[in-house]
Amino acid sequence: MAKLKPDYYFDSIYDIPYGKLWENNIRGLIFDVDNTIAPYEEHRPNAKVVALMKRLKRMGFNICLLTNNTKKRVKLFSEPLELHGIANALKPFARGVRKAIKHMKMRPSFTAIIGDQILADIWAGKSAGITTILVKPLSDKDLALVHFRRKLEKRLLKRYYPES
Helix, strand or coil: CHHHCCCEEECCCCCCCHHHHHHCCCCEEEEECECCCECCCCCCCCHHHHHHHHHHHHHCCEEEEECCCCHHHHHHHHHHHCCEEECCCCCCCCHHHHHHHHHCCCCHHHEEEEECCHHHHHHHHHHHCCEEEEECCCCCCCCHHHHHHHHHHHHHHHHHCCCC
């Protein structure tokens, strides 16, 4: 179970100290889409997400979107953000994460994944040997399978972060 513990845990993508990540030689960021940068019901990135991604690019980060969702869904976010997006990632398997790392021309030691699910994003990131950052989901709306996983994840969070 310790293998599933995120390296960092924040309320949202806006609370992550990206400057500190840069200082720790993280140069590539892999963002989950659903419930990490946007709730399921949003079909385009909002102005706040656009501003954050522009700021991160100016800081020098390479960024890739990675989702278990469809190509259509990732395209709705990757195109306006001018980012590469990978769909059907099959997280928790590491294959999609490795594909993102390769696309960004990064090494695992310089890469972090940011997502809202321990049993998908964090597990995939740990399996790929990269830094893992968990954020709270943006919405309570989930697919049925994800809803089931959330119950287990709540128990894990209480174990890893009893103060939260």
